[in-house]
Amino acid sequence: MTPTGGRRRLLVRDLEQLATPAGVSAPLRGNALAEVEVIEDAYVLCNGGSIEAVGRMSDLQSLDGEVEEIDGRGLCAIPGLVDCHTHACFAGDRVEEFALRAAGASYQELHAAGSGIMSTVRATRSAGPDALAAVVRKHRSWMLRAGTTTFESKSGYGLDRDTELASLQAIRNEGGIPTWLGAHAVPPEYDDAGAYLDFLLVEVLPDAAKLAEAADVFVERGAFDTAQARRYLSACGEAGLVLRLHADQFTEQGAVALAIELEARSVDHLEAIGADGVAALGASDVAAVLLPASALFLARPMPPARALVEAGAIVALATDFNPGSAFCESLPLVCSLAATQLELSPAEALAACTVNAAYVLGRSGRLGRLARGYNADIVLLEASDWRYLAYHLGGNLVAGVVLQGEPAELG
Ligand code: NIG
Ligand code: FE
Numbered sequence: 534m535t536p537t538g539g540r541r542r543l544l545v546r547d548l549e550q551l552a553t554p555a556g557v558s559a560p561l562r563g564n565a566l567a568e569v570e571v572i573e574d575a576y577v578l579c580n581g582g583s584i585e586a587v588g589r590m591s592d593l594q595s596l597d598g599e600v601e602e603i604d605g606r607g608l609c610a611i612p613g614l615v616d617c618h619t620h621a622c623f624a625g626d627r628v629e630e631f632a633l634r635a636a637g638a639s640y641q642e643l644h645a646a647g648s649g650i651m652s653t654v655r656a657t658r659s660a661g662p663d664a665l666a667a668v669v670r671k672h673r674s675w676m677l678r679a680g681t682t683t684f685e686s687k688s689g690y691g692l693d694r695d696t697e698l699a700s701l702q703a704i705r706n707e708g709g710i711p712t713w714l715g716a717h718a719v720p721p722e723y724d725d726a727g728a729y730l731d732f733l734l735v736e737v738l739p740d741a742a743k744l745a746e747a748a749d750v751f752v753e754r755g756a757f758d759t760a761q762a763r764r765y766l767s768a769c770g771e772a773g774l775v776l777r778l779h780a781d782q783f784t785e786q787g788a789v790a791l792a793i794e795l796e797a798r799s800v801d802h803l804e805a806i807g808a809d810g811v812a813a814l815g816a817s818d819v820a821a822v823l824l825p826a827s828a829l830f831l832a833r834p835m836p837p838a839r840a841l842v843e844a845g846a847i848v849a850l851a852t853d854f855n856p857g858s859a860f861c862e863s864l865p866l867v868c869s870l871a872a873t874q875l876e877l878s879p880a881e882a883l884a885a886c887t888v889n890a891a892y893v894l895g896r897s898g899r900l901g902r903l904a905r906g907y908n909a910d911i912v913l914l915e916a917s918d919w920r921y922l923a924y925h926l927g928g929n930l931v932a933g934v935v936l937q938g939e940p941a942e943l944g
Contacts, residue, residue: 540581548605551575552919559897579909613682613910615890618851625656689714815844838875
């Protein structure tokens, strides 16, 4: 037997810096969100799919047996990024709509007129399971190139039984963490939201609950109200799913209070949240998942990130990657927006899309830190200082990714 128990070892050596959220607790709130440990002239030693050790090169003991090496000169290591809110399973695109919006049409007007989300539903319904798997695979490779090593993806562009289940299956098969967003919009074959919810809960939930980890609902004018969301989420919770909500994106509808009442895992968006909602979230265990790329893409106000952190809320960052409101898979760009638009420091941004995002996905014991015992998911940034993650606006600074202890093909 080798000294490593037969598992492959990988040493990333001579790094300019290694940066990781400090400590071991999760989720991080308040001042703890900014506590990043930085090791200069560092190494990471991976053993199979886990991290065996991190430290300074000067403290590295000689290693017995076969060890593969990566030269980290000119690079900084941060934890693999965790995207806890995407809509990566969709067919077609919305480039026409994008051009119309650029010429002045509003996202909500387009949605009300039957384009918007429904145009992606039409394309996704006609794609078929193989094409859906292929598209999730493509989007996953885009995310990996941007440093995302773990992604959640919602369904929600099928809105019929077969396409919703095929979407969840495709997300699962391609390594994503599936969330059932059956309650994304009311499809045209139903006269009203109540009848559509009857169908979802009777015909789809029993099988969706076998494939998904969480359920999500879009609470908004023109989508679902809080009474409908309560009904949908209560049934999903009884079926064992974690609960999440698209909340306060355009208007405050009471979704934050509902999330707290139902002990949801997260409320996502919050561009329109008011002071009472901020205070309530600060006193709760419901995470606030902020999506500044979506606010930017729709030219909407940014969510009140600073106030949420000050109130003690659990703040996470994600892309919201989707064809209509955030055609952006880059968490480094989201970190830049966090630092330039949300008044978060680079350290807070890093923790929000690593440890806190892992908490939202129920995986904070293994994901989100570079420390012994965590998954060996590592992003190597071409930079002399890890804060280039947020500083290099739109830059392509991911030089390499280690995924579960193996150097990944970035395509
Ligand atoms: O999170 N707001 C609801 N759903 C998505 C957008 C979906 C779309 O436009 O296709 C979001 O922004
Ligand atoms: Fe979303």
